[in-house]
Amino acid sequence: MRMRTQTRPDLRCHPVLAWRLLATRHPALRYAQILPIALLLWGLDDVARFRAGAAGAGMQHAVVVNSVSNTLGGAAAHLMNDWTLAHGAAALASAWYYILFQGAVTGVVGVVLIWRRAPAFRLHRNALVAVTLLGLAAFWLYPVAPPRMLPGYHDVISTAVPAFTSVVETNGAAQFASLPSLHVAWALWVAIALCTVVRRPLLRAVVWLYPVATVTDVLATANHYLLDVITAPGLLLLAYAVVLAPALSRHVAQFRLRPQPANGPVPAEAVSAGAPPWSACTAGTRSDDADCPRHR
Secondary structure, three states: OOOOOOOOOOHHHOHHHHHHHHHHHOHHHHHHHHHHHHHHHHHHHHHHHHOOOHHHHHHHHHHHHHHHHHHHHHOHHHHHHHHHHHOHHHHHHHHHHHHHHHHHHHHHHHHHHHHOOOOOHHHHHHHHHHHHHHHHHHHHHOOEOOHHHOOOOOOHHHHHOHHHHHHHOOOOHHHHEOOOOHHHHHHHHHHHHHOOOOOOHHHHHHHOHHHHHHHHHHHHOOOOOHHHHHHHHHHHHHHHHHHHHHHHHHHHHHHHHOOOOOOOOOOHHHHHOOOOOHHHHOOOOOHHHHHOHHHO
16 A cells, blocks of 8 residues: 655745744744734834825814814813813823823733733734724825814823923824824724633723723823724724634635535424435435425
8 A cells, every 4th residue: 555645835935834833832932923013013103104295184184073073072172181281190191101001001912812822812913903004094095183283282292291292203294193093993902802811800891991091091182083082993893804804705605615405404394293304215215205295
């Protein structure tokens, strides 16, 4: 007898397969993927600054978005903004929350998902990249200046942390990336991803306090409108839909290609009467089919 030999795939032609094999042998390498993902997200978030004409269009669109937000109840954001600026400790805390928490908390949650070996890690990882890509497309097509650049609002971050505005935040087009709010979208992603590894209901409720705090912060610091906050969940849902679409299409295609029984289902009245199913009676002889519903 000939021994059937199995040929191993050339890992040089399959870098993803090679990485998975290497990560299986060395589990600590699984955490290394956080770095390229972080660089990718940072790069995508920064690409918006190359959009020509974003300043003029962003200021025009900001007036429209501000009007819609006020109609939806966004006037309360003015009170939050005034109160935050009037209290130095609150202004400093909200400013550093806005500067640090989006990237830091998201990175920590990514590490937790890898550490806990969450089965849905790839889904959440790809959804995070997808929501950033979709946000970039929205910023590119419809740039919007944040409310802190409009009259009647206060730039809390520039007041509390002047170095951030003068050194880190430039006058590039990335400033006109208000609608939708990626801060809120990422915070919702954090809550959804953590709920896959947190089992206790009380802890899950605590997890959802993070998006609530983020919504409060972006409104109080005048970095986003109410409309930005409202559209963020829809953007995240769209990102998950985009990520799940290929797998769903494969399942639908497999279901359509699945062979169907030639004789169809057994009538309910025949089953209740004790008659043998069609698949059984058609397999026997002609005499055995006397009680089959097809031969009555």
